[in-house]
Amino acid sequence: MAVTSIDVARRAGVSQATVSRALRDQRGTSEATRRHVRKVARELGYVPLQSGRSLSTSRSRRIGIVVGELTNPFYAALVASIVHELDARGYLGVLLHDSDICEPDSAPIFDGSFDGVLLTTTSDSRLADEIERRGIPYCLINREISGRRPVSANVPDNVLGAELVAELLIELGHTEIGVIAGPATTSTGSERLRGFRDALARHGIALHPDAVGETAFTIDGGCASARAVLTARPALTALFCANDVLAIGALEAATQLARQVPDQLTVVGFDDIPLARLRAFDLTTVAVDLTALARRATAHLLDRVEDPQIEPQRVVHEVRLVRRGTHAAPPR
Amino acid sequence: MAVTSIDVARRAGVSQATVSRALRDQRGTSEATRRHVRKVARELGYVPLQSGRSLSTSRSRRIGIVVGELTNPFYAALVASIVHELDARGYLGVLLHDSDICEPDSAPIFDGSFDGVLLTTTSDSRLADEIERRGIPYCLINREISGRRPVSANVPDNVLGAELVAELLIELGHTEIGVIAGPATTSTGSERLRGFRDALARHGIALHPDAVGETAFTIDGGCASARAVLTARPALTALFCANDVLAIGALEAATQLARQVPDQLTVVGFDDIPLARLRAFDLTTVAVDLTALARRATAHLLDRVEDPQIEPQRVVHEVRLVRRGTHAAPPR
DNA sequence: GTGAAAGCGCTAACAT
């Protein structure tokens, strides 16, 4: 059995309650006993049991982070950033893979393990509904869930980003344009497509149905979808991809189909993940400041955890176009 | 306040103990009450509180997974695989970023939150020592810690992998060879370097000190180190990188220095991460089956969790050379 | 098959 606070108390010659107080630097303990108790606790290697603590306080100082695509570099980086922010405020970030929460019954989210939850990948609104219903503080990051009552969220300006890309392509003179979109069920998938389509429409350019692919946010998905689109519409000279992972897949497809980028094909992504700036890709893309996304969302969530009165807040983050090497004027 | 088992008991007209038993399908509860209790529990949205449960059982059905470099695609994939395996046996995988465990005092690893721990990134033996001392079941994955008493570990055959690369390079006719090694404190860093150096030595080829870089396992590190090595020893015709992330960095460096791969420079990696097979890299590398690594390690850890009598087990996994497009004979 | 009661280790309210 592990060392308990009672063991420490006995050894230090004080009551168990004093141990508890002293180790948490509570006022109402003399400097002397505090030091003494600390010393004994260290000697014994005492670590307070989390379950005892949280059973008594109804708090865990842990935040659940729901991520689906951990192998997606964007989410990996986002998570790293979130974990860092949480740490700075004394919270532990716990990653929950999507699969962990399939069954709402046994979901660790609802068993009191977390003081709050950050939802990144989630497109399934059922989970968010359930979290809301149970009054667990939460905040959406990057993706959000189709409109209803105000909820806390931190998202990039998807529509603006898509517009920036549309304007770039038009400025370059492209008219035969395709899109590799993400799942329509995700806000990043649908909004980026919609913003792009609308912006093109304002310039009198229509997207042909066959020029629009929809796929999961994976490299393989992007590659397959780009191949399909480029095969169906060989005249396309530019491809807007709903994120960088898809764009990397599209670049792979272009290589496989022997289409030179950017001379024969322009490819633009979204997110500006670290891989994008590698010379191997040198991807023109829309930069999302995921550190800012993580920082804002985390701060807001913890504020709400510590004071439930605080109103939900939706923040839309600026984006900017990063011109690298995968765009050019269409071939004549 | 959340719904408790007492609420369910009252509503179902049974005792609290019966609720507890019924929901866990314990023998000693009639099929009828079991169904009834389940129904009421579902209606009320009851989820057993984890802290109550684990305070009472000293078990959490949670496994801590210590990872440092989550943004390293290899570890991201490894973690995804581990989480999957754990899930299959009814355990929850909880990711612990290295930073969470800096302070051994408050470390969540020691507060009873986990039934066991999987250590991936860790090169710091202090943590493993402490885990061992406290009798927490654990298993090392991919990396291990320099020799001492037998501990559970699942690692790739680093020495064999390095030999395969050495033989490939020699077979191609390279003699001016460099290495981008990982940190000497990691087994993947040191063993791959040692195995490679020894294999070359057996063929009468020595590694010049300036031809060996040592760096953190990041793309930027690999790039910077490769630049340094290639600048110090311009005659080098081949570079063995201790993992694929470093190799991707080396390819970046080659591009920056305008060295054609593979015609002017051969680059070989280790791990065979998904990115490696992209045409943008088309990296020749040593394949490690991380799914097997994850599966074996997870199974063994859980066996030990459920039966502490089981002996620690060290498993060395096969590796194989994957010949892609970044190797060639040296230029004449 | 089910209920009553003890106890897991902690924090917090109440005494002193």
Place this chain on the structure above:
DNA sequence: ATGTTAGCGCTTTCAC
């Protein structure tokens, strides 16, 4: 400033 006590929600004897 410190000790005493109750209680958090669960599992698990032990009676019946």
